Amino acid sequence: MLTLAAYRLETQQLIEKELESSWLELTIAIDAWLAGKGVEKLAADTGVFTSKTPGATGTFERSNISIESGSLIEVSLIEPTMDGHTFRTNLALTKFDGVIVFYLTLSASNAGDMVAPTSFYPRCPSLIRDILKLRKDWHFGGSEIPPAKEILLVGKKSAETLVEYLLSNTRSLPVTVVSELDGEPIWNELPEKLSNDLAGLSSVVRIDADASWELNNLLGKPRSCYLGAVRIYWPLRADSQDPSELRSKIWTAERLLSSDTDGKGLSRFTTSLRRQVMSIAALSVDAPLQIRKIKREHSHARLAQLEAKADANSEELELARLYIEENETLKDDLESAKKEIAKQSARADAAEYAIEVLKSAEDDDSVDTIDVTEKAYVNEVSFYKKTHSKPSYDVLVRISDCGHNSWQTANKADKATKGIERLEGRLDWKGLYHCGSCQGGGVWKVIW
Structure with missing residues (x-):
């Protein structure tokens, strides 16, 4: 099973009334998403449904845990694809100590028993975009997560605000910047497509010409973005605010359009960038600690109920204690193993992209740097x-x-x-x- 992407959305600590209303809205959104997938018995623990893949059947599992300090909903959805592969979506919604956390992973497995290279092209689940609309204060680490729509910045002042954010050492998510060429992106649908594809993982910022030139002045030409180019800026290290340490990758308009001879360049580019960002997220985004805390408290609560009904020295009670302790240890070991497997499985794509980023950084002063002075010459x-x-x-x-x-x-x-x-x-x-x-x-x- 190859982990393709991971998302984690967190709230700040909420007052009781807001906590309960948000929890209700989120559970409704999850049910609506499941219904849209074809699941009919939303309250069932397990079941099958008619997949959107013609002639195929999907399966799902659902569990609910409630304890005094919080709640946990887990859903696993398994769907076949047209080529016989299997996609799995696992999600967890936690409410614990006044904080709500939504966690979702996408994974896939090959068709049948075979050793063969396979390319998976995951898409951002619509549920992510729906949930982003429900609250304006979602965050991951030190970064707020905006709704799935482009952020338009116009003028020099807006560029100063953007640079301040790019150089913030609390920023934990990448920023994808789309520049304009004569008042428009090189593809009209580009900002909207990227904001949909990268929802929950990257901000998408569209800048006009004035903002582009000011960005160039503030960050320097090797980190600039103008004349229709697209550049993704990765978070800085926590101990740095130096523009020279700002890692990024650029795609110039010339580079993007040179490969668009069949009119499918936009789709190819957004698919490639989406896959690369998702693979890095699969390495970087861990499951929230609240999941294990809720499960552990639930196990101890069950043990307490058993102790209240039985002789504290009975052999059955001792076996129950041992079972719960061993079960928790095994779950911790399994969780650690799953994290390592997820990171290993995503490492190839992430490493490939990291090499591209390094090459891009080396080429920024030559091939990928935008040159507005280049002109045609005689006999050219x-x-x-x-x-x-x-x-x-x-x-x-x-x-x-x-x-x-x-x-x-x-x-x-x-x-x-x-x-x-x-x-x-x-x-x-x-x-x-x-x-x-x-x-x-x-x-x-x-x-x-």
């Missing part, structure tokens, strides 16, 4: 991709060769012509051609 062949349109011109980004051989003369492409002139500052090319094979926005070749 350059390629451009349209991101969106303005009333009088197309907004274009220079990209790598798309690799197609279906170039068509484009002498009447007025908006594209004006877009290239706006980007390069010149119109003295020898030939302008449009690719007949590329999808998802026009691709142009210019021979200067």
